[in-house]
Amino acid sequence: MKFKSTLLAAALASLAVSAQAEEKVINLYSARHYQTDEALYTDFTKQTGIRINRIEGKEDELLERIRNEGANSPADILLTVDAARLAKAHELGLFAPVSSQVLESRIPAHLRSDDWFSFSTRGRVIIYNKIGVKADDVRTYDDLAKPALKGKLCSRSGSHPYNLSLGASVIAHQGEAKAEEWARGMVANFARAPKGGDTDQIKSVAVGECQVALANTYYVARMMRSTKPEDQKLMEKVGVVWPNQATTGTHINVSGAGVLKHAPHKEAAVKFLEYLASDDAQRYFADGNNEWPVVSSVKVSNPALEALGKFKADTLPVKKLEMFQVKAQMIFDRAGYK
CATH class of the missing domain: 3.40.190.10 (Periplasmic binding protein-like II)
Structure with a gap:
């Protein structure tokens, strides 16, 4: 009996370790092809210890890939540009609803939906x-x-x-x-x-x-x-x-992302979305790729954006x-x- 208990404890410990290991990686399908985004991914891993496996491709190719992979898809997050493309992913039923106080408090209501969020804007x-x-x-x-x-x-x-x-x-x-x-x-x-x-x-x-x-x-x-x-x-x-x-x-158009319905690492995926709404990430979007942050309190230092001036x-x-x-x-x- 003692031997069985020991085996059970060992198995449970192994499962716990496996669960923890799962949370240390996310699989990101990205249609953003900007070199400056490398800083985002590096900083996220540095802050959280979660490694990013990235698959890049064109929007339609990634959407078709996710559809074909179905319930076996390894993809955790789709990150792309343009509201029309994010809307298409929503229409295809690829996203999962996300509940996050961080995202809801930092991203204005008109720049998010039930299952995807904007992280930068462009006029x-x-x-x-x-x-x-x-x-x-x-x-x-x-x-x-x-x-x-x-x-x-x-x-x-x-x-x-x-x-x-x-x-x-x-x-x-x-x-x-x-x-x-x-x-x-x-x-x-x-x-x-x-x-x-x-x-x-x-x-x-x-x-x-x-x-x-x-x-x-x-x-x-x-x-x-x-x-x-x-x-x-x-x-x-x-x-x-x-x-x-x-x-x-x-x-205004946007860059945005959502957690995918069959994501194997949902908790880590939500952490990544929350990171994209952080001050550090918002500055990367603005200073690195000339986009405006969605979080209005973030201060940016981009001479071109400053020269374009304030607007409604x-x-x-x-x-x-x-x-x-x-x-x-x-x-x-x-x-x-x-």
Whole structure:
């Protein structure tokens, strides 16, 4: 009997050790491809002792991988950019609800949902050529659809999540009919067929291929901080407008993450999300990758963000972007926004 008790105690001790060992690692599936994020992961491990196994890939590839792995997926967390992509993961039922006083107290309610959280923000601003366009001509997103800009607008693909999220916000604020009118107006104003990324749009405006474009602020800030003489010359030729300052505020997009439904290390995964809301991590997002922290009390030191200045941000709940992204794609398709 004593022998059996000893075996039982040993087995329980072994299980306890195994459980502790499980909490010392998380498997992170990440669609963020920024070198500055390395500092985040290193600091998290230093503070907690939890090691991060990272799998990087494109958003759709990671979502498909998680779906295919099903209940056997080793993934604990999906970390990605853009509310539309996070919304897609939610729609696929990949996330698990998370209850955390830390996350709820530090992240504003409009920047989180029941199962995913925003950790940094970026604004979708209007870039204009200082010679060809006046700032007062492009004070709102609606201005991009006005006939005065015919042949002057550059854009990346209408099916890109950045534009889908903006389209979703227009639907949320103005309704589907107005959103379609806006989309058709922009298509009529294209200087060329949509192509390239946000940095390409900035450069196209600077060289005069077009006069106006949309870009996320961290692309603008990256160009502003560039030490390349050619980038500095390009940025001298463009101006930046924070749209909709007199009304709803500038559309905000996010980077965010959620714990996955079949996560094998849920407790450690929640700790990682809580770490991303910490002062240290929030500063990494801002100073390292030119994004704004979601925790308003965090002080940042980024000359480009300071130069862009203060602005009124749209406080539309990210859940609204979830609701309307599919409709935004349908509207863009009908408008010919390829």
